[in-house]
Amino acid sequence: MTLFAFGINHNTASVDVREKVAFSSAQIEPALLSAQEHIPANEIAILSTCNRTEIYCQMDGDAQLILDWLARYKGSKIEDLSAAHYFKTEAEAARHMMTVASGLDSLVLGEPQILGQMKAAYSVAKESGALGGMLHDAFQRVFSVAKKVRSETAIGENPVSVAYAAVSLAQQIFSDLKEDTALLIGAGETIELVARHLVDQGMKQIIVANRTLENATELAEKFGAEAVLLADIPEVLHRADIVISSTASQLPLLGKGAVESALKKRKRKPMFMVDIAVPRDIEPQVNDIAEVYLYTVDDLREVIDENKRSRQQAAEIAHEIIDEAVHAFERERRALSAVNAIRAFRENIDGIKEQELQKCLKALGNGLTPEQALEQLANNLSKKFMHEPTVQMRRAGADGRQDIILGLQTLFALPLDESDENTDIDKQ
Numbered sequence: 001m002t003l004f005a006f007g008i009n010h011n012t013a014s015v016d017v018r019e020k021v022a023f024s025s026a027q028i029e030p031a032l033l034s035a036q037e038h039i040p041a042n043e044i045a046i047l048s049t050c051n052r053t054e055i056y057c058q059m060d061g062d063a064q065l066i067l068d069w070l071a072r073y074k075g076s077k078i079e080d081l082s083a084a085h086y087f088k089t090e091a092e093a094a095r096h097m098m099t100v101a102s103g104l105d106s107l108v109l110g111e112p113q114i115l116g117q118m119k120a121a122y123s124v125a126k127e128s129g130a131l132g133g134m135l136h137d138a139f140q141r142v143f144s145v146a147k148k149v150r151s152e153t154a155i156g157e158n159p160v161s162v163a164y165a166a167v168s169l170a171q172q173i174f175s176d177l178k179e180d181t182a183l184l185i186g187a188g189e190t191i192e193l194v195a196r197h198l199v200d201q202g203m204k205q206i207i208v209a210n211r212t213l214e215n216a217t218e219l220a221e222k223f224g225a226e227a228v229l230l231a232d233i234p235e236v237l238h239r240a241d242i243v244i245s246s247t248a249s250q251l252p253l254l255g256k257g258a259v260e261s262a263l264k265k266r267k268r269k270p271m272f273m274v275d276i277a278v279p280r281d282i283e284p285q286v287n288d289i290a291e292v293y294l295y296t297v298d299d300l301r302e303v304i305d306e307n308k309r310s311r312q313q314a315a316e317i318a319h320e321i322i323d324e325a326v327h328a329f330e331r332e333r334r335a336l337s338a339v340n341a342i343r344a345f346r347e348n349i350d351g352i353k354e355q356e357l358q359k360c361l362k363a364l365g366n367g368l369t370p371e372q373a374l375e376q377l378a379n380n381l382s383k384k385f386m387h388e389p390t391v392q393m394r395r396a397g398a399d400g401r402q403d404i405i406l407g408l409q410t411l412f413a414l415p416l417d418e419s420d421e422n423t424d425i426d427k428q
Contacts, residue, residue, distance in 0.1 A: 001042060001058045003138060005093035006066045006085060009052035010107050013084035020076045023048035028121070031073065032130040038069045043132040045125035045139070047100075049117050051107050056097065058134045063087045094138060094329045098322045101146035103155060110155035110311045115146050145325045152321065153314040158307030163193035165300045165307070166274040167201065170242050173272050173293060181205035183240035185233070185254070186247040187215040190276055194244050195223045207240065209233050211247070234258050238265035243273040245281035256285040263291055274300070349385070356380045
């Protein structure tokens with residue numbers, strides 16, 4: 001049985017292709033059942049996110065079977081998927097799973113969500129009865145490696161998105177965001193991400209200001225926030241400890257005068273501002289105010305670029321951790337290949353032991369002394385244990401198969417002394 005990892009991700013396919021093979025949470029269990037009916041896979045799990053769909057399985061047969069099933073199941077053209085997929089087997093499949101779970105194959109290097117998504121894929125497969133011992137062990141090893149990468153490297157410590165960098169800077173100035181209020185100007189994707197990060201940090205007071213109240217309200221409702229129009233900013237600005245702005249306005253929305261007025265109402269309590277917009281939403285002169293900490297998108301880019309370099313360095317260490325884990329995986333898989341031989345060897349020895357034991361007991365019953373019976377038992381066991389290896393060694397020597405002779409010497413920890421090569425071996 002071979003471990004396979006099949007996938008289509010953001011590196012190999014456009015969003016159009018990825019959409020066609022994506023699975024919702026509710027779709028995964030029936031897909032697992034269908035896959036087991038049409039693929040000779042003893043075990044199987046499916047991971048599906050916005051950036052990837054991957055299938056992990058243990059099976060005999062051609063990996064092409066997975067691709068064919070997925071195309072049929074999703075009603076996709078096989079040629080579209082053929083150009084965008086990848087297959088990995090055994091150690092490289094394990095390496096890929098570890099790399100994915102550690103966030104090293106993500107669109108944003110080091111992002112932590114993928115580990116939770118992979119754990120969810122494992123849980124669904126387990127609950128569906130599609131998981132067996134081999135995949136269970138593989139996933140547990142993957143989770144252990146990902147945890148080690150997180151704990152022993154800085155892969156996820158530094159922000160690499162504008163939204164997250166803005167919130168991280170705010171945390172450096174305000175130690176406890178739960179007690180502060182944020183004014184978010186705009187209602188686009190970046191502002192939504194900012195709001196999400198702020199809520200994740202425990203912030204409860206958020207005001208969303210936008211040109212249209214409908215869009216402001218729609219975003220505000222997602223986070224239990226307050227919605228206002230851009231025109232209302234002067235009325236609420238003094239309440240804001242944090243101001244983060246990202247609009248498509250061609251002119252500044254917030255000037256020095258408005259900020260000065262707000263600071264007077266705040267009794268000069270400091271304000272933190274981040275202007276992510278290009279062109280800028282906040283007049284540069286606002287930065288001249290002593291109580292204002294104003295950052296622009298360029299300031300954040302410097303932080304993000306430095307953090308990306310930090311994550312790249314952490315990624316190098318993470319890959320070393322994964323290399324060690326893959327080597328351990330390979331050793332264990334190779335060890336499994338000897339299981340059947342070990343079992344047969346033990347059964348053979350047990351058979352000889354039982355046969356000679358019965359002879360010994362019979363000899364005792366026929367009047368042999370215990371000493372004589374034990375000596376006979378020892379001699380018979382020795383001869384029978386040595387007979388087949390001796391025959392095979394003689395044959396190997398005649399055929400020039402030194403590898404077999406060296407293998408036997410290694411197996412039984414015999415001295416590798418060439419001076420003994422002409423020593424007579426008793427015929428058994």
